[in-house]
Amino acid sequence: MVFKDFKGACHIHTDYSDGNIPIHEVVTSAQDTDLDFIILSDHNTLLPKHEGWEGWHGKLLVIIGMEASPRREGHFLALNTKPLAGNRDVDLSRYKYMSSRECLEEAVDYGSTAYIVHPMGLRKKTFMINLNGWQDWERNGFAGIEIWSYFLDWFEGLKISNFRHFCKYPHLQIKGPNPKLLSLWDQLGKHRKVAGISGIDAHLRKIPFARRPLFTYKELFQTLRTHVFIEGELSKSDKAIQSVCNAHQEGRCYISFDLLADATGFSFVADTEEGTYLMGKEIFNQRGKIHFKTKTPYPATIKLLKDGEICAERNGSTLEYLNNEKGVFRIEVYRENKPWIFSNPIYIR
Ligand SMILES: [Zn+2]
Ligand SMILES: [Zn+2]
Secondary structure (H helix, E strand, O other): OOEEEEEEEEEEOOOOOOOOOOHHHHHHHHHOOOOOEEEEEEEOOOHHHHOOOOEEEOOEEEEEEEEEOOOOOOOEEEEOOHHHHHOOOOOHHHHHHOOHHHHHHHHHHOOOEEEEOOOOOEEEHHHOEEEOOOOOOOOOOOOEEEEEEHHHHHHHOOOOOOHHHHHHOHHHHOOOOOHHHHHHHHHHHOOOOOEEEEEOOEOOOOOOOOOOOOOOHHHHOOOEEEEEEEEOOHHHOOOHHHHHHHHHHHOOEEEEEOOOOOOOOOEEEEEOOOOEEOOOOEEOOOOOOEEEEEEEEEEEEEEEEEOOEEEEEEEEEEEEEEEOOOEEEEEEEEEOOEEEEEEOOEEEO
Protein backbone atom coordinates (compact mmCIF):
# COMPACT_ATOMS: atom_id res chain seq x y z
CA MET A 1 0.00 0.00 0.00
CA VAL A 2 1.36 3.40 -0.91
CA PHE A 3 0.07 6.24 1.20
CA LYS A 4 0.49 9.83 0.08
CA ASP A 5 0.48 13.01 2.16
CA PHE A 6 -2.30 15.57 1.48
CA LYS A 7 -2.56 18.81 3.43
CA GLY A 8 -5.56 20.82 4.38
CA ALA A 9 -6.88 23.60 6.58
CA CYS A 10 -9.73 22.92 8.93
CA HIS A 11 -12.28 24.91 10.97
CA ILE A 12 -13.11 27.75 8.60
CA HIS A 13 -16.09 30.11 8.73
CA THR A 14 -17.76 31.91 5.82
CA ASP A 15 -20.64 34.35 5.51
CA TYR A 16 -23.02 31.38 5.86
CA SER A 17 -22.46 32.18 9.56
CA ASP A 18 -20.10 34.74 11.13
CA GLY A 19 -17.02 34.46 8.89
CA ASN A 20 -17.80 37.82 7.25
CA ILE A 21 -16.42 36.71 3.90
CA PRO A 22 -18.31 35.20 0.94
CA ILE A 23 -17.69 31.51 0.43
CA HIS A 24 -16.41 32.00 -3.14
CA GLU A 25 -13.64 34.27 -1.75
CA VAL A 26 -12.75 31.62 0.83
CA VAL A 27 -12.40 29.05 -1.94
CA THR A 28 -10.34 31.43 -4.12
CA SER A 29 -8.01 32.23 -1.18
CA ALA A 30 -7.42 28.51 -0.62
CA GLN A 31 -6.81 27.94 -4.35
CA ASP A 32 -4.11 30.64 -4.18
CA THR A 33 -2.16 28.49 -1.69
CA ASP A 34 -0.80 24.95 -2.01
CA LEU A 35 -3.63 23.31 -0.03
CA ASP A 36 -5.19 20.05 -1.22
CA PHE A 37 -8.40 20.42 0.80
CA ILE A 38 -10.27 22.74 3.14
CA ILE A 39 -12.92 21.87 5.70
CA LEU A 40 -15.54 24.58 6.15
CA SER A 41 -17.46 24.64 9.42
CA ASP A 42 -20.11 27.31 9.72
CA HIS A 43 -22.07 27.58 12.96
CA ASN A 44 -25.19 25.41 13.16
CA THR A 45 -25.80 25.16 9.42
CA LEU A 46 -25.12 22.86 6.48
CA LEU A 47 -26.59 25.24 3.94
CA PRO A 48 -23.31 25.49 1.92
CA LYS A 49 -23.62 21.74 1.35
CA HIS A 50 -27.25 22.01 0.22
CA GLU A 51 -26.23 24.82 -2.13
CA GLY A 52 -23.62 22.69 -3.87
CA TRP A 53 -20.31 24.03 -2.54
CA GLU A 54 -18.92 20.64 -1.52
CA GLY A 55 -16.59 18.88 -3.97
CA TRP A 56 -13.76 19.74 -6.32
CA HIS A 57 -13.01 23.36 -7.19
CA GLY A 58 -10.17 22.88 -9.65
CA LYS A 59 -7.44 21.09 -7.70
CA LEU A 60 -8.94 22.03 -4.33
CA LEU A 61 -11.30 19.68 -2.50
CA VAL A 62 -13.91 21.54 -0.44
CA ILE A 63 -15.50 19.58 2.40
CA ILE A 64 -18.50 21.01 4.22
CA GLY A 65 -18.66 20.24 7.92
CA MET A 66 -20.45 22.19 10.60
CA GLU A 67 -19.50 23.69 13.95
CA ALA A 68 -22.23 22.73 16.36
CA SER A 69 -22.27 25.79 18.61
CA PRO A 70 -24.56 25.76 21.62
CA ARG A 71 -24.68 29.29 22.98
CA ARG A 72 -23.72 28.43 26.55
CA GLU A 73 -21.57 25.30 26.18
CA GLY A 74 -18.66 23.78 24.28
CA HIS A 75 -18.57 23.43 20.49
CA PHE A 76 -17.68 20.57 18.17
CA LEU A 77 -16.95 20.11 14.49
CA ALA A 78 -19.19 17.57 12.75
CA LEU A 79 -17.80 15.74 9.72
CA ASN A 80 -19.43 13.00 7.62
CA THR A 81 -22.55 15.13 7.69
CA LYS A 82 -24.27 13.55 4.69
CA PRO A 83 -27.11 11.87 6.65
CA LEU A 84 -27.55 14.99 8.79
CA ALA A 85 -27.51 17.25 5.73
CA GLY A 86 -29.79 14.87 3.86
CA ASN A 87 -32.53 15.32 6.41
CA ARG A 88 -33.98 18.79 6.02
CA ASP A 89 -36.30 18.16 8.99
CA VAL A 90 -33.34 18.57 11.30
CA ASP A 91 -33.31 22.29 12.07
CA LEU A 92 -29.67 22.86 12.94
CA SER A 93 -30.22 26.46 14.07
CA ARG A 94 -31.85 25.07 17.23
CA TYR A 95 -28.41 23.72 18.28
CA LYS A 96 -27.83 27.23 19.56
CA TYR A 97 -30.30 26.61 22.37
CA MET A 98 -29.48 22.96 23.10
CA SER A 99 -26.82 21.50 25.39
CA SER A 100 -23.53 20.19 23.95
CA ARG A 101 -24.56 16.69 25.02
CA GLU A 102 -27.88 16.85 23.15
CA CYS A 103 -26.22 18.22 20.00
CA LEU A 104 -23.48 15.58 20.14
CA GLU A 105 -25.94 12.72 20.61
CA GLU A 106 -28.07 13.88 17.71
CA ALA A 107 -25.15 14.50 15.34
CA VAL A 108 -23.64 11.09 16.12
CA ASP A 109 -27.07 9.42 15.72
CA TYR A 110 -27.14 10.84 12.19
CA GLY A 111 -23.73 9.31 11.48
CA SER A 112 -21.52 12.38 11.92
CA THR A 113 -18.10 12.15 13.48
CA ALA A 114 -17.45 14.84 16.08
CA TYR A 115 -14.26 16.69 17.03
CA ILE A 116 -14.25 18.94 20.09
CA VAL A 117 -13.00 22.39 19.03
CA HIS A 118 -11.31 25.00 21.24
CA PRO A 119 -11.64 22.41 24.06
CA MET A 120 -10.08 24.66 26.74
CA GLY A 121 -12.12 27.75 25.74
CA LEU A 122 -10.87 31.34 25.80
CA ARG A 123 -12.17 34.46 27.50
CA LYS A 124 -10.81 37.94 26.70
CA LYS A 125 -13.27 40.55 27.86
CA THR A 126 -11.22 43.46 26.49
CA PHE A 127 -11.36 42.02 22.98
CA MET A 128 -14.91 40.68 23.29
CA ILE A 129 -13.82 37.07 22.80
CA ASN A 130 -15.78 34.45 24.69
CA LEU A 131 -15.32 30.84 23.56
CA ASN A 132 -16.71 28.09 25.74
CA GLY A 133 -14.52 25.15 26.69
CA TRP A 134 -15.69 21.52 26.72
CA GLN A 135 -16.94 20.19 30.07
CA ASP A 136 -18.33 16.75 29.38
CA TRP A 137 -15.10 14.72 29.10
CA GLU A 138 -16.62 11.65 30.77
CA ARG A 139 -18.93 11.14 27.83
CA ASN A 140 -17.60 9.34 24.77
CA GLY A 141 -19.10 9.89 21.36
CA PHE A 142 -16.55 12.29 19.93
CA ALA A 143 -13.90 10.95 17.55
CA GLY A 144 -11.25 13.52 18.26
CA ILE A 145 -10.21 16.93 19.52
CA GLU A 146 -8.74 20.06 18.00
CA ILE A 147 -5.41 19.95 19.78
CA TRP A 148 -3.95 23.05 18.14
CA SER A 149 -5.91 26.11 17.06
CA TYR A 150 -4.06 28.92 15.31
CA PHE A 151 -6.51 31.56 16.37
CA LEU A 152 -6.55 30.54 20.05
CA ASP A 153 -2.79 30.12 20.20
CA TRP A 154 -2.26 33.63 18.79
CA PHE A 155 -4.97 35.16 20.93
CA GLU A 156 -4.00 33.60 24.24
CA GLY A 157 -1.12 35.96 25.06
CA LEU A 158 -2.72 39.07 23.58
CA LYS A 159 -2.96 42.21 25.72
CA ILE A 160 -3.56 45.87 24.90
CA SER A 161 0.12 46.52 25.70
CA ASN A 162 1.46 44.01 23.13
CA PHE A 163 -1.33 44.42 20.59
CA ARG A 164 0.73 46.18 17.89
CA HIS A 165 3.60 43.74 18.24
CA PHE A 166 1.23 40.74 17.96
CA CYS A 167 -0.36 42.14 14.80
CA LYS A 168 3.01 42.97 13.21
CA TYR A 169 4.63 39.59 13.91
CA PRO A 170 1.72 37.16 14.32
CA HIS A 171 3.60 33.90 13.79
CA LEU A 172 6.25 34.82 16.39
CA GLN A 173 3.52 34.57 19.04
CA ILE A 174 2.68 30.95 18.26
CA LYS A 175 3.49 28.70 21.24
CA GLY A 176 2.07 25.34 20.17
CA PRO A 177 -0.71 23.24 21.65
CA ASN A 178 -1.74 23.97 25.23
CA PRO A 179 0.27 21.56 27.47
CA LYS A 180 -2.80 20.86 29.65
CA LEU A 181 -4.74 19.85 26.55
CA LEU A 182 -1.92 17.58 25.36
CA SER A 183 -1.85 15.92 28.75
CA LEU A 184 -5.62 15.40 28.64
CA TRP A 185 -5.27 13.93 25.13
CA ASP A 186 -2.58 11.51 26.38
CA GLN A 187 -4.89 10.46 29.23
CA LEU A 188 -7.87 9.88 26.93
CA GLY A 189 -5.67 7.87 24.57
CA LYS A 190 -4.95 5.32 27.30
CA HIS A 191 -8.57 4.15 27.08
CA ARG A 192 -9.49 4.63 23.43
CA LYS A 193 -8.31 6.17 20.20
CA VAL A 194 -8.89 9.94 20.14
CA ALA A 195 -7.75 11.65 16.94
CA GLY A 196 -5.93 14.99 17.15
CA ILE A 197 -6.68 17.54 14.45
CA SER A 198 -5.79 21.19 13.83
CA GLY A 199 -8.04 24.18 13.31
CA ILE A 200 -7.52 27.77 12.33
CA ASP A 201 -10.96 29.07 13.34
CA ALA A 202 -10.81 31.44 10.38
CA HIS A 203 -13.03 34.52 10.51
CA LEU A 204 -12.39 37.88 8.93
CA ARG A 205 -12.34 39.01 12.53
CA LYS A 206 -12.30 42.64 13.46
CA ILE A 207 -11.71 43.22 17.15
CA PRO A 208 -11.69 46.38 19.27
CA PHE A 209 -8.51 48.50 18.74
CA ALA A 210 -7.83 46.96 15.31
CA ARG A 211 -8.18 49.17 12.24
CA ARG A 212 -8.53 46.24 9.85
CA PRO A 213 -9.39 42.55 10.17
CA LEU A 214 -6.59 40.66 11.89
CA PHE A 215 -5.69 38.16 9.17
CA THR A 216 -6.63 37.52 5.58
CA TYR A 217 -7.77 33.99 4.77
CA LYS A 218 -4.80 33.54 2.47
CA GLU A 219 -2.47 34.31 5.39
CA LEU A 220 -4.34 31.89 7.64
CA PHE A 221 -4.25 29.10 5.06
CA GLN A 222 -0.46 29.15 5.16
CA THR A 223 -0.24 28.55 8.91
CA LEU A 224 -1.62 25.47 10.64
CA ARG A 225 -2.51 22.40 8.58
CA THR A 226 -3.58 18.82 9.12
CA HIS A 227 -1.75 16.43 6.80
CA VAL A 228 -3.61 13.19 6.08
CA PHE A 229 -2.28 9.93 4.64
CA ILE A 230 -4.40 8.48 1.87
CA GLU A 231 -3.80 5.57 -0.47
CA GLY A 232 -3.31 6.65 -4.07
CA GLU A 233 -4.24 9.90 -5.77
CA LEU A 234 -6.93 11.98 -4.07
CA SER A 235 -7.92 13.74 -7.30
CA LYS A 236 -8.57 10.44 -9.07
CA SER A 237 -10.76 9.05 -6.31
CA ASP A 238 -14.55 9.20 -6.46
CA LYS A 239 -14.53 8.82 -2.68
CA ALA A 240 -12.12 11.69 -1.99
CA ILE A 241 -14.28 13.39 0.67
CA GLN A 242 -14.86 10.14 2.54
CA SER A 243 -11.13 9.32 2.37
CA VAL A 244 -10.16 12.65 3.97
CA CYS A 245 -12.86 12.27 6.65
CA ASN A 246 -11.76 8.67 7.38
CA ALA A 247 -8.10 9.70 7.73
CA HIS A 248 -9.12 12.30 10.33
CA GLN A 249 -11.31 9.84 12.22
CA GLU A 250 -8.63 7.13 12.24
CA GLY A 251 -5.91 9.57 13.34
CA ARG A 252 -4.00 8.76 10.15
CA CYS A 253 -2.79 12.35 10.17
CA TYR A 254 -0.49 14.89 11.79
CA ILE A 255 -0.57 18.60 12.47
CA SER A 256 2.08 21.04 11.37
CA PHE A 257 2.78 24.74 11.48
CA ASP A 258 3.72 24.92 7.80
CA LEU A 259 4.66 28.59 7.93
CA LEU A 260 7.93 27.42 9.54
CA ALA A 261 8.49 24.83 6.79
CA ASP A 262 6.19 22.56 4.79
CA ALA A 263 6.17 19.31 6.77
CA THR A 264 5.29 17.11 3.77
CA GLY A 265 7.64 14.12 3.98
CA PHE A 266 7.17 13.66 7.73
CA SER A 267 6.43 10.11 8.84
CA PHE A 268 6.04 8.18 12.08
CA VAL A 269 5.59 4.41 11.75
CA ALA A 270 5.80 1.26 13.84
CA ASP A 271 7.66 -1.64 12.24
CA THR A 272 6.64 -5.04 13.60
CA GLU A 273 7.02 -8.66 12.50
CA GLU A 274 3.47 -8.48 11.13
CA GLY A 275 3.96 -5.30 9.14
CA THR A 276 4.44 -1.54 9.19
CA TYR A 277 1.75 0.63 10.75
CA LEU A 278 1.02 4.34 10.40
CA MET A 279 0.04 6.80 13.09
CA GLY A 280 -3.46 6.30 14.44
CA LYS A 281 -2.98 2.52 14.57
CA GLU A 282 -3.85 0.51 17.67
CA ILE A 283 -1.58 -2.55 17.96
CA PHE A 284 -2.86 -5.27 20.30
CA ASN A 285 -0.93 -8.10 21.97
CA GLN A 286 2.32 -7.52 20.14
CA ARG A 287 4.88 -10.24 20.98
CA GLY A 288 8.13 -9.08 19.39
CA LYS A 289 9.76 -5.67 19.71
CA ILE A 290 8.32 -2.68 17.93
CA HIS A 291 10.67 -0.49 15.94
CA PHE A 292 9.41 3.13 15.88
CA LYS A 293 10.80 5.13 12.96
CA THR A 294 10.39 8.87 12.46
CA LYS A 295 11.54 11.00 9.57
CA THR A 296 11.29 14.77 9.05
CA PRO A 297 11.84 16.64 5.75
CA TYR A 298 14.33 19.04 7.41
CA PRO A 299 16.61 18.68 10.46
CA ALA A 300 14.85 19.48 13.70
CA THR A 301 14.53 18.39 17.33
CA ILE A 302 12.44 15.20 17.36
CA LYS A 303 10.86 13.95 20.59
CA LEU A 304 9.14 10.59 21.08
CA LEU A 305 6.66 10.65 23.95
CA LYS A 306 5.18 7.69 25.80
CA ASP A 307 2.03 8.53 27.78
CA GLY A 308 3.07 12.18 27.71
CA GLU A 309 6.68 11.66 28.91
CA ILE A 310 9.68 12.02 26.60
CA CYS A 311 11.31 8.62 26.08
CA ALA A 312 13.69 9.53 23.22
CA GLU A 313 14.97 12.78 21.74
CA ARG A 314 17.32 13.56 18.86
CA ASN A 315 18.48 16.49 16.74
CA GLY A 316 18.45 15.51 13.07
CA SER A 317 16.06 14.24 10.42
CA THR A 318 15.43 10.77 11.85
CA LEU A 319 14.71 9.12 15.19
CA GLU A 320 14.51 5.38 15.76
CA TYR A 321 13.49 3.58 18.94
CA LEU A 322 13.09 -0.07 19.87
CA ASN A 323 10.18 -0.64 22.21
CA ASN A 324 8.63 -3.55 24.04
CA GLU A 325 6.26 -1.68 26.33
CA LYS A 326 2.60 -0.76 26.15
CA GLY A 327 1.60 2.89 25.95
CA VAL A 328 0.44 5.81 23.84
CA PHE A 329 3.37 6.87 21.65
CA ARG A 330 3.44 10.11 19.68
CA ILE A 331 5.94 12.54 18.16
CA GLU A 332 6.57 16.26 18.70
CA VAL A 333 9.01 18.12 16.45
CA TYR A 334 10.53 21.55 17.12
CA ARG A 335 12.38 23.60 14.52
CA GLU A 336 14.52 26.52 15.70
CA ASN A 337 12.85 26.03 19.10
CA LYS A 338 9.42 26.65 17.60
CA PRO A 339 6.66 24.00 17.70
CA TRP A 340 6.38 22.50 14.22
CA ILE A 341 4.88 18.98 13.97
CA PHE A 342 2.56 17.01 16.29
CA SER A 343 1.75 13.46 15.21
CA ASN A 344 -1.22 11.35 16.12
CA PRO A 345 -0.28 8.49 18.43
CA ILE A 346 0.44 4.85 17.72
CA TYR A 347 -1.25 2.92 20.52
CA ILE A 348 0.42 -0.20 21.87
CA ARG A 349 -2.26 -2.06 23.88
ZN1 LIG B 1 -16.61 27.80 18.41
ZN1 LIG C 1 -15.25 28.33 15.00
